[in-house]
Amino acid sequence: xxxxxxxxxxxxxxxxxxxxxxxxxxxxxxxxxxxxxxxxxxxxxxxxxxxxxxxxxxxxxxxxxxxxxxxxxxxxxxxxxxxxxxxxxxxxxxxxxxxxxxxxxxxxxxxxxxxxxxxxxxxxxxxxxxxxxxxxxxxxxxxxxxxxxxxxxxxxxxxxxxxxxxxxxxxxxxxxxxxxxxxxxxxxxxxxxxxxxxxxxxxxxxxxxxxxxxxxxxxxxxxxxxxxxxxxxxxxxxxxxxxxxxxxxxxxxxxxxxxxxxxxxxxxxxxxxxxxxxxxxxxxxxxxxxxxxxxxxxxxxxxxxxxxxxxxxxxx
Numbered sequence: 680x681x682x683x684x685x686x687x688x689x690x691x692x693x694x695x696x697x698x699x700x701x702x703x704x705x706x707x708x709x710x711x712x713x714x715x716x717x718x719x720x721x722x723x724x725x726x727x728x729x730x731x732x733x734x735x736x737x738x739x740x741x742x743x744x745x746x747x748x749x750x751x752x753x754x755x756x757x758x759x760x761x762x763x764x765x766x767x768x769x770x771x772x773x774x775x776x777x778x779x780x781x782x783x784x785x786x787x788x789x790x791x792x793x794x795x796x797x798x799x800x801x802x803x804x805x806x807x808x809x810x811x812x813x814x815x816x817x818x819x820x821x822x823x824x825x826x827x828x829x830x831x832x833x834x835x836x837x838x839x840x841x842x843x844x845x846x847x848x849x850x851x852x853x854x855x856x857x858x859x860x861x862x863x864x865x866x867x868x869x870x871x872x873x874x875x876x877x878x879x880x881x882x883x884x885x886x887x888x889x890x891x892x893x894x895x896x897x898x899x900x901x902x903x904x905x906x907x908x909x910x911x912x913x914x915x916x917x918x919x920x921x922x923x924x925x926x927x928x929x930x931x932x933x934x935x936x937x938x939x940x941x942x943x944x945x946x947x948x949x950x951x952x953x954x955x956x957x958x959x960x961x962x963x964x965x966x967x968x969x970x971x972x973x974x975x976x977x978x979x980x981x982x983x984x985x986x987x988x989x990x991x992x993x994x995x
Contacts, residue, residue, distance in 0.1 A: 680723025687878030696726035716745035718967035722974035732762030743789035761800035773803035798828035830856035834869035859883035880958035894943040931992035948976035
């Protein structure tokens, strides 16, 4: 496993990180989830991503339980705040009240004294951005959070956030978590250059397009495994990638991977990590074998000839 700095910070995170959306606390039973997380740790992954809203806190509990046997200094934990955690008006959002309450709840579920990286999961139009960022800064000053992150923000929203941080001398934003894979490259145009300017690292999610970039689907009519579609959110997300135009590109990419002597998933992860601005790529895994396969993508480097062929395969 190779490691990269998280943006301009001194924190070193594994190129491949392990996420828990739709898996831990969800369709993967707890014992297998724990084995998978521990397999990731043994493979050199030191960066684990979750969120309070994933299975309404159960994912955080599973991740915390699995990592409890390892020294806390040996890994970095990331979690998030924003989504609904109850039916009441203040049970969601990025208000100071919700952020503070949910940080304490996440710490308890994770079984730790501090969160390495705490994300604003997605924007909240009902809360002034300065209120949100001041609350995050206070958590850093209290030692409950080490680094501040943002997620699913546009370039304009990131610019606004950075301006507030600079105006009030708040703790800088260390990381941004956007969608990024071979089929979704929007951040290359504006977000990545802007974040690079301000020292914000990219920790990208869905680098394998929910499994489509593993090559296991041959047709848009293929049935999605019952486990992966066990929730409406999961089913809709996977189906959004199961399109004939994307599957046609996948078949072309598979030929390139075969010639390079690697699996398609490793090629896709190596493609994601080809940019130095990408601090880590978050993968999901439901078995120890899957996480071991993905971990081996770290350190894979290909020349411009391969990436030129990939660009041609992805062209419409």
